[in-house]
Amino acid sequence: MSWRAILGVVALNAWFLVVGVGVLFALRGWRSWGELARLCGLAYMLGIAATAVVLVWALVLTVPFSVATVIGAGALVALVAALAGGRTGRRLPSRPRPRVPGWSLVATVSAALVVVYCEAQFRAGRLASLTEFDGWFFWVAKARAIFSFGDLDPQFFRELPHHGYPPLVPTLEAAAMRFMGSADVVTLHLQFWFLLVGFVAALVGLLAPRVRPLFLWPPLLLVLVTPRVSGYALQAQADFLLEELLAVAALLIGLWLVDRSDWQLVAAGIVLAAAMLSKREGALFGACVVLAGLGATWRQRRTAWPRLVGVGVAAAAATLPWWILLHVRGLGAETPEAGGIGLFSHLDLAWPSLKLTFSTLFDYHQWLLVVPVAALAIAGAFVAGARRLPSYALLLFVFGAAALTYTTWAFPSIPITKAPVNPIIRLTGWLVLVTPAVIPLVLNEGWDAE
Amino acid sequence: MSRRAAAAPLLVLVAALAYPVAVLSGGLPRFPTRAECIHPAKEGVPLEAVFGRFDLRAGAEARFQRVLAAGFKGTKIEPDGCGRLKVDVAGIPNLAVGHDLLKEAAKVGLTATLESVP
Numbered sequence: 001m002s003w004r005a006i007l008g009v010v011a012l013n014a015w016f017l018v019v020g021v022g023v024l025f026a027l028r029g030w031r032s033w034g035e036l037a038r039l040c041g042l043a044y045m046l047g048i049a050a051t052a053v054v055l056v057w058a059l060v061l062t063v064p065f066s067v068a069t070v071i072g073a074g075a076l077v078a079l080v081a082a083l084a085g086g087r088t089g090r091r092l093p094s095r096p097r098p099r100v101p102g103w104s105l106v107a108t109v110s111a112a113l114v115v116v117y118c119e120a121q122f123r124a125g126r127l128a129s130l131t132e133f134d135g136w137f138f139w140v141a142k143a144r145a146i147f148s149f150g151d152l153d154p155q156f157f158r159e160l161p162h163h164g165y166p167p168l169v170p171t172l173e174a175a176a177m178r179f180m181g182s183a184d185v186v187t188l189h190l191q192f193w194f195l196l197v198g199f200v201a202a203l204v205g206l207l208a209p210r211v212r213p214l215f216l217w218p219p220l221l222l223v224l225v226t227p228r229v230s231g232y233a234l235q236a237q238a239d240f241l242l243e244e245l246l247a248v249a250a251l252l253i254g255l256w257l258v259d260r261s262d263w264q265l266v267a268a269g270i271v272l273a274a275a276m277l278s279k280r281e282g283a284l285f286g287a288c289v290v291l292a293g294l295g296a297t298w299r300q301r302r303t304a305w306p307r308l309v310g311v312g313v314a315a316a317a318a319t320l321p322w323w324i325l326l327h328v329r330g331l332g333a334e335t336p337e338a339g340g341i342g343l344f345s346h347l348d349l350a351w352p353s354l355k356l357t358f359s360t361l362f363d364y365h366q367w368l369l370v371v372p373v374a375a376l377a378i379a380g381a382f383v384a385g386a387r388r389l390p391s392y393a394l395l396l397f398v399f400g401a402a403a404l405t406y407t408t409w410a411f412p413s414i415p416i417t418k419a420p421v422n423p424i425i426r427l428t429g430w431l432v433l434v435t436p437a438v439i440p441l442v443l444n445e446g447w448d449a450e
Numbered sequence: 451m452s453r454r455a456a457a458a459p460l461l462v463l464v465a466a467l468a469y470p471v472a473v474l475s476g477g478l479p480r481f482p483t484r485a486e487c488i489h490p491a492k493e494g495v496p497l498e499a500v501f502g503r504f505d506l507r508a509g510a511e512a513r514f515q516r517v518l519a520a521g522f523k524g525t526k527i528e529p530d531g532c533g534r535l536k537v538d539v540a541g542i543p544n545l546a547v548g549h550d551l552l553k554e555a556a557k558v559g560l561t562a563t564l565e566s567v568p
Contacts, residue, residue: 002481102457112465119469127482183533 005187008179014193015074020047022078027263032093041201043362045248049274050077053318055171056277060321064150070175110217118197125189125234135236138162143173144183164334166322168277169238200242207440215443219434228366238279243430244276246285251437253293269311273318285430288399296392336384336410352416353408357401360428367432374435381446389445393438400431491564497542498561499551499562503534510535520558
């Protein structure tokens, strides 16, 4: 808890942004410096995703973990990106010319509210204590081990609970600790503040030029003020990072459905890889995003499906080093207790699990009216005659709800309850965070179709 | 740049500045220190004798062994709530007993402080 620790976190996240700008240059470049400023949120999310994935690979390969490793991993990503961008003949735009885009009243007032909200979150996060159970039980414990030992210490990671959970979040937390200069578990919450701000900035940057302000800002504000997001988004555990990454990936694939620009799929692949290395559920929910894309492109499956499947396969392949390490160390992957055909031995749990999913998604005390609003928006867009994006959003929610049901059904030892012993409330957050990412596109398409 | 176009980002900037200005008008941000995990001893509350605080387990372990060897049974290593480990003897009923314990410790070359248990 000091200025030095805060500056350390700021420096780390500035580095992620720099790396992400390099990745963005390779993927699509920018026509003006104003466009780059607008896409800084996306660049940050790409930078953190790409750097963190490389850091996990480095840990698997027993590269000692230090500030130099974090900088080196980012530099490697930026170098590869710059070379790739250079090979495609991308050039930087000429000198910046000050130009302020026209802002509507809705955009202006909403942006002011979001900025003040983020400032208030910063104030809360600066002195937040590490009270979240999973946070101190194993997420931050793993981070402290990486910080202290400089590697994935075999004995420590064998004896710690949930050794099979992917290590991206502890790696990120350990990087923050290195930059802070100590295992400061209080200031660590600011790392998650940067992720929340990056997520919001990515959504706004990608959507602002494409959708009407009235479709973009109210869903975003609604999600930000839900009790769950406003109270728990800065927790030092993996849930919100996973959900933010999934929502950005879902948005990028949604944009690809409209634009068919390959850079959007590559960016989605990078973000999905990080999501899959964040939590076990990352693979399941990531598959839902890809499947929704496949469903929405049924009529163009010959051209679209190989690309979408390629995104999913590439993202999953990025997690292979971690699973290989677990195998080499003789550690289990902590797969579901009743996964696969085991589900049929617990058919009695199917209906209660589904009911729990829906009662949580529609729980006003957790998520306000986010999911009902999303459902109405999808229905309204269908009625207006839109098909492509409402279908995508509908499939996202259907597959997402099925996946959430599976997370309860496949663990018979976990009580079917909203109590913290069952992670269902935390997990439903992914569909809630998908809402401000995808629903604005759905509403816009519905409006244009009418 | 038209006046109207400039007004929108200006409004956001004003909102962005208003919040921190309002917060900082009450003084600069306070950073709690590790000293705030040390609670001075007072009568009427549970007390403990603390034989040192350590950043590393090894340091705490060495002090723990030394205190134990000096005959202070019930010595423990515990987190102090501020990211450090403390070597302490808890269960001291009052200040008088506590001061006697500190004198005993001093006789064998150990320094301890009497603190309230939070």
